[in-house]
Amino acid sequence: SQQGEEDPQALSIQEGENATMNCSYKTSINNLQWYRQNSGRGLVHLILIRSNEREKHSGRLRVTLDTSKKSSSLLITASRAADTASYFCATGSMDSSYKLIFGSGTRLLVRP
Amino acid sequence: DTAVSQTPKYLVTQMGNDKSIKCEQNLGHDTMYWYKQDSKKFLKIMFSYNNKELIINETVPNRFSPKSPDKAHLNLHINSLELGDSAVYFCASSQVRGLSKETQYFGPGTRLLVL
Numbered sequence: 734s735q736q737g738e739e740d741p742q743a744l745s746i747q748e749g750e751n752a753t754m755n756c757s758y759k760t761s762i763n764n765l766q767w768y769r770q771n772s773g774r775g776l777v778h779l780i781l782i783r784s785n786e787r788e789k790h791s792g793r794l795r796v797t798l799d800t801s802k803k804s805s806s807l808l809i810t811a812s813r814a815a816d817t818a819s820y821f822c823a824t825g826s827m828d829s830s831y832k833l834i835f836g837s838g839t840r841l842l843v844r845p
Numbered sequence: 846d847t848a849v850s851q852t853p854k855y856l857v858t859q860m861g862n863d864k865s866i867k868c869e870q871n872l873g874h875d876t877m878y879w880y881k882q883d884s885k886k887f888l889k890i891m892f893s894y895n896n897k898e899l900i901i902n903e904t905v906p907n908r909f910s911p912k913s914p915d916k917a918h919l920n921l922h923i924n925s926l927e928l929g930d931s932a933v934y935f936c937a938s939s940q941v942r943g944l945s946k947e948t949q950y951f952g953p954g955t956r957l958l959v960l
Contacts, residue, residue, distance in 0.1 A: 766948065775849075775935055775951035776888075819886060823949075832901055833949060835880075835888040 739822060739836040747844050752809040754839040756822030757802075765798055765805050766823045766833070776821065779807075814845045848872050851936050851952040858926060859960055865922045866955045868936030876900070877919035878937040878949065879911060888935070894919050895941060926959045933957070 740755045756765070764783045768776040782789045782798045782805070789796045795808040809816055819840050823833040849870045858864055870877060878901075879891040893901035894913040908924045923930060936952040 768951075770886075773954075775953045776937075776949075778948045778950070781948060821888065832890060832893065834890070838886050838888075840886075 739839045743840045745842040754807045756805045758824045762824045767807050768821045770819045812843045814843050817843045849952040851955050855956050857958045863924045867920045870938040874938040874940045876941045880935040882933045931959045
């Protein structure tokens, strides 16, 4: 079954507002990654947070990881119309080097 | 200077046909993957190759056969195409270091439509 579940499935906000997406997973992980997919395109890596980290920043992105709750959140601050995309979390279990399991994705619409 | 490239970008074919999708990466990575993304955007791993060796083979019908002639290429051949094979297929690559799951780099996708 799918490892990651994302919440909400869809999010519509006004440009300038912040967007928060959540991801929950089931097994112990090595790291958790967030990817963005623009319509009709491939996935692009945004940020990676390791299991011993609690928070990480990259530009307007802030990711948190709570391994006790098996959850992560992605915050996009001061959103722009260009942030409109689907956002996926991806996790891998500790026992396999090669496998990332992707969540179901959050579709973000930023209205200009 | 495309890092991960796939051909073709679009593929429209009849049920029962055999088709191939090609993938190449110029990142020097040792691991490549095929994913299938369905109409609900659900992305699922199909295969993974590490240094030309099959590592992951999820419960994919044996009509799907990956081939890795060298570590920069991972092709996907599909026999006897079915309507349910219609999806977007993504190739990806990464450099695996021990049990650390590093960033994966994705190709632009191949949109397959089976009629």
